[in-house]
Amino acid sequence: MRGRALLILAAAAATLFGCSPGQKKTEIALQRFFGECGAVYGQTVDLAKAEGECGIVTALINKFNAENPDIHVEVNIVAWPGYTQLASQMAAKDPPDLVTMHQGVISDYSSRGLLEPMEPILRHAGIDPAGFTAASRLGVTKGGTIYGLPWDTIGGLFHVNTKLFAQAGLMKGGKPVFPNSPEELLAQARQFKAATGKPYFVQSQLNDAATHVRNLYTYLIAQDATIFPDPKHIQLQTAEARRVLALFKQLNAEGLSTVNQDNPAAIATFLNGGGGVFPTGTWMIGGFDQEAQTPGRPLYQSYAVFPYPRLWGHAASFVDGHSWVMPKRKRTPEQRAAIVRLLAFMAAHNFDWSRTGHIPASQAVVDSAEFKALPHRGDIAPLAQIGRPLPGYVRRQGAIEGLLGEDLGAAVTGQKPIDQALADAERRVDELLEQTD
Numbered sequence: 001m002r003g004r005a006l007l008i009l010a011a012a013a014a015t016l017f018g019c020s021p022g023q024k025k026t027e028i029a030l031q032r033f034f035g036e037c038g039a040v041y042g043q044t045v046d047l048a049k050a051e052g053e054c055g056i057v058t059a060l061i062n063k064f065n066a067e068n069p070d071i072h073v074e075v076n077i078v079a080w081p082g083y084t085q086l087a088s089q090m091a092a093k094d095p096p097d098l099v100t101m102h103q104g105v106i107s108d109y110s111s112r113g114l115l116e117p118m119e120p121i122l123r124h125a126g127i128d129p130a131g132f133t134a135a136s137r138l139g140v141t142k143g144g145t146i147y148g149l150p151w152d153t154i155g156g157l158f159h160v161n162t163k164l165f166a167q168a169g170l171m172k173g174g175k176p177v178f179p180n181s182p183e184e185l186l187a188q189a190r191q192f193k194a195a196t197g198k199p200y201f202v203q204s205q206l207n208d209a210a211t212h213v214r215n216l217y218t219y220l221i222a223q224d225a226t227i228f229p230d231p232k233h234i235q236l237q238t239a240e241a242r243r244v245l246a247l248f249k250q251l252n253a254e255g256l257s258t259v260n261q262d263n264p265a266a267i268a269t270f271l272n273g274g275g276g277v278f279p280t281g282t283w284m285i286g287g288f289d290q291e292a293q294t295p296g297r298p299l300y301q302s303y304a305v306f307p308y309p310r311l312w313g314h315a316a317s318f319v320d321g322h323s324w325v326m327p328k329r330k331r332t333p334e335q336r337a338a339i340v341r342l343l344a345f346m347a348a349h350n351f352d353w354s355r356t357g358h359i360p361a362s363q364a365v366v367d368s369a370e371f372k373a374l375p376h377r378g379d380i381a382p383l384a385q386i387g388r389p390l391p392g393y394v395r396r397q398g399a400i401e402g403l404l405g406e407d408l409g410a411a412v413t414g415q416k417p418i419d420q421a422l423a424d425a426e427r428r429v430d431e432l433l434e435q436t437d
């Protein structure tokens with residue numbers, strides 16, 4: 001997705017197809033989440049002045065509309081994640097032209113023939129999928145077919161309070177010292193608590209299935225374990241899964257992690273210097289880095305972030321990502337041409353989107369000095385290569401996460417024996433998948 005070349009292409013297209021006086025604009029509908037911030041960014045076209053997911057995506061679409069006077073992108077903002085509304089629109093045969101969709105959700109729609117294969121559209125936009133990162137290309141490929149323009153990779157990271165790590169003797173050469181095995185993790189966590197009086201981990205374990213599922217998936221992928229052997233079954237009663245749950249159960253049992261905190265409470269604890277490592281997503285980098293630049297705050301000049309360390313097998317991380325997909329519907333040739341130009345524009349501005357904290361979908365952007373000059377991006381860039389989504393045939397990933405989270409949480413907090421929790425989770429997920437058309 002050669003950025004400058006695409007910008008030139010988009011500019012040339014705008015000139016060639018520019019709107020003459022009285023010419024009717026081509027209307028396309030775009031549906032997105034990321035929040036509503038029209039009061040702040042509703043007129044912004046200067047991308048440098050936009051911040052955060054909502055601000056940047058709003059400014060991008062404003063800029064596209066301003067530079068393409070023959071096209072108008074009508075934006076419909078939905079509450080996250082927006083799929084209930086999309087299902088209703090599809091049932092009424094009136095879906096939007098473009099939709100932001102998590103890559104893990106695409107299979108729910110592509111398997112029912114509700115999305116257009118994207119490769120012809122990308123080709124017309126001058127976008128070569130070979131330029132996508134390994135993680136983002138896997139994320140939008142289902143059954144060998146690409147169903148979306150990937151925009152980023154999102155996943156879990158180790159967000160670190162370096163001041164507390166230094167106090168615990170776990171800094172070397174200005175970087176945190178991470179473990180290379182479960183035994184080293186326990187030893188370092190005990191060392192950390194002895195030195196600081198605080199838990200090594202800050203974790204959102206209350207009403208937050210994502211925490212437990214992210215930990216399990218990541219370390220199963222690292223061990224090359226088969227998680228979903230086929231579209232209708234999950235495989236959890238394994239030695240690999242038992243190892244992961246046993247480790248996190250031990251961390252809880254020894255008070256080396258926060259336990260009874262939901263996500264807002266865990267965020268507050270980390271921001272206030274209440275623990276060493278907060279395993280949470282790429283989307284938190286901006287807020288944490290802002291705290292690290294604010295004198296007087298507990299994280300001031302004391303923040304770093306890296307991918308999950310290797311504890312078993314090889315370096316790996318469970319990831320998802322955002323993408324642009326095209327629901328099937330009737331469109332005029334002019335609308336298709338407008339979508340091509342919008343996708344080319346979005347791809348050309350993948351760097352601007354990466355300021356959110358997410359990993360770019362373009363390998364060229366990941367490799368660029370511009371991207372690596374952003375705070376912490378050089379440290380998290382490996383996520384583009386080591387990140388892996390679930391297999392493309394796995395449907396109902398959100399519902400699966402909810403089911404797994406309940407039983408995994410019961411296991412690591414000691415409410416259920418690990419073997420029982422894994423058996424119960426496996427049975428419940430299999431029942432869900434068997435009922436999925």
